[in-house]
Amino acid sequence: MTNCRRKRGNGDEPKVRNGYGDCNDTNKKRSIANKLTFIDAAIHDPHLLVNGDNDEVKVEPQQAQVDGSETSRLFKWTVHHNAGAGDMDVSPQQQRRMWVKDRSGTWWKHCSSPDYPEDKFRSHFQMGWDTFDMICDALGSAIAKEDTPLRPAIPVRQRVAVCVWRLATGEPLRAVSDRFGLGLSTCQKIVLEVCAAIRQRLMPHFLRWPDQVAAFKGSFMAISDVPDVVGAMYSTHVPIIAPKSWVSRYYNIGWSKRNKKPSFSTTLQGVVDPNGIFTDVCIGWPGAMHDDKILVNSLLHQQVGPGMMSGSWVVGGSSYPLMDWLLVPYTDQNLSKEQYMFNEKLAKLQRVAVDAFARLKGRWKFLQKCRGDGPRYAKVMAKVP
Numbered sequence: 001m002t003n004c005r006r007k008r009g010n011g012d013e014p015k016v017r018n019g020y021g022d023c024n025d026t027n028k029k030r031s032i033a034n035k036l037t038f039i040d041a042a043i044h045d046p047h048l049l050v051n052g053d054n055d056e057v058k059v060e061p062q063q064a065q066v067d068g069s070e071t072s073r074l075f076k077w078t079v080h081h082n083a084g085a086g087d088m089d090v091s092p093q094q095q096r097r098m099w100v101k102d103r104s105g106t107w108w109k110h111c112s113s114p115d116y117p118e119d120k121f122r123s124h125f126q127m128g129w130d131t132f133d134m135i136c137d138a139l140g141s142a143i144a145k146e147d148t149p150l151r152p153a154i155p156v157r158q159r160v161a162v163c164v165w166r167l168a169t170g171e172p173l174r175a176v177s178d179r180f181g182l183g184l185s186t187c188q189k190i191v192l193e194v195c196a197a198i199r200q201r202l203m204p205h206f207l208r209w210p211d212q213v214a215a216f217k218g219s220f221m222a223i224s225d226v227p228d229v230v231g232a233m234y235s236t237h238v239p240i241i242a243p244k245s246w247v248s249r250y251y252n253i254g255w256s257k258r259n260k261k262p263s264f265s266t267t268l269q270g271v272v273d274p275n276g277i278f279t280d281v282c283i284g285w286p287g288a289m290h291d292d293k294i295l296v297n298s299l300l301h302q303q304v305g306p307g308m309m310s311g312s313w314v315v316g317g318s319s320y321p322l323m324d325w326l327l328v329p330y331t332d333q334n335l336s337k338e339q340y341m342f343n344e345k346l347a348k349l350q351r352v353a354v355d356a357f358a359r360l361k362g363r364w365k366f367l368q369k370c371r372g373d374g375p376r377y378a379k380v381m382a383k384v385p
């Protein structure tokens with residue numbers, strides 16, 4: 001058989017198949033990789049200074065602005081490197097930029113100006129300047145932030161405006177972010193912080209059971225001639241997203257039939273005075289729970305003790321049980337004339353609570369939309385005057 005292997009001539013060099021012939025290139029690549037790693041570490045630590053036999057690396061921090069923008073800043077490090085024999089030269093400058101998106105807050109600046117009409121402000125935020133200023137003054141120490149080297153803190157008035165606008169309009173967070181010139185997550189954090197501050201600072205002052213009930217009794221007496229009534233009770237549902245646990249308890253059968261799709265809700269029970277101002281609120285129980293169970297588990301029922309409701313009544317609907325302090329209409333089918341007239345008088349008092357809840361949902365449209373965080377804001381919205 002003929003040997004097809006080509007014979008090596010005198011001028012041919014042997015081929016190295018075990019990789020030892022590339023050791024010089026490998027060492028060079030390793031040296032370059034080590035120097036790049038060191039330079040990256042030096043960029044993060046501007047005070048780093050290393051002196052060696054063959055090379056010297058010095059990092060000098062500089063600060064400048066880009067395009068004159070107040071929110072965008074450029075941090076530049078100049079790297080001096082003396083390459084040794086056989087080493088690759090490294091780029092003399094590396095720039096690291098801390099970038100902040102430039103957003104426009106022109107709309108809020110226009111709304112917060114002194115010459116902005118109050119009627120337009122009220123249509124936007126569902127409150128006048130006096131109420132808005134009162135909320136800002138009461139929450140100033142709780143929600144105020146300090147300036148940082150990166151950017152100035154968001155003012156208290158703008159924080160309150162973001163929360164009130166979100167609750168009053170029900171706009172998505174992305175629309176609120178674009179309107180006020182703030183970040184998406186920043187708006188969500190502001191809403192939660194302001195609501196928590198309102199609940200801690202303003203709720204004990206505005207949402208409480210009245211001490212003097214004589215005036216309430218006279219006002220309710222003028223409405224329906226029922227004596228010794230101090231409040232009207234009503235309950236409604238707030239739509240929510242299906243929870244992760246106990247889904248069946250929050251399933252709303254009536255809404256599901258009406259919407260022709262699964263609907264979930266949580267309950268909101270409240271007591272109002274003759275002017276429709278809330279004096280007690282109980283929220284958070286599942287939408288499938290009946291009104292009588294909600295009442296039994298409410299704080300109002302637990303606080304009702306000897307002497308608290310002495311000689312006073314609260315009017316409720318037919319879904320509530322009859323108690324020694326709670327008046328409810330007759331539910332029999334065949335009613336006498338006196339029973340029918342009594343139910344008519346209680347219906348007039350119940351209408352005060354129904355109208356108050358209608359104004360609550362109409363004023364704060366956030367309660368009308370299906371959201372996962374709606375119930376936590378309901379107490380806040382119930383007590384804003």
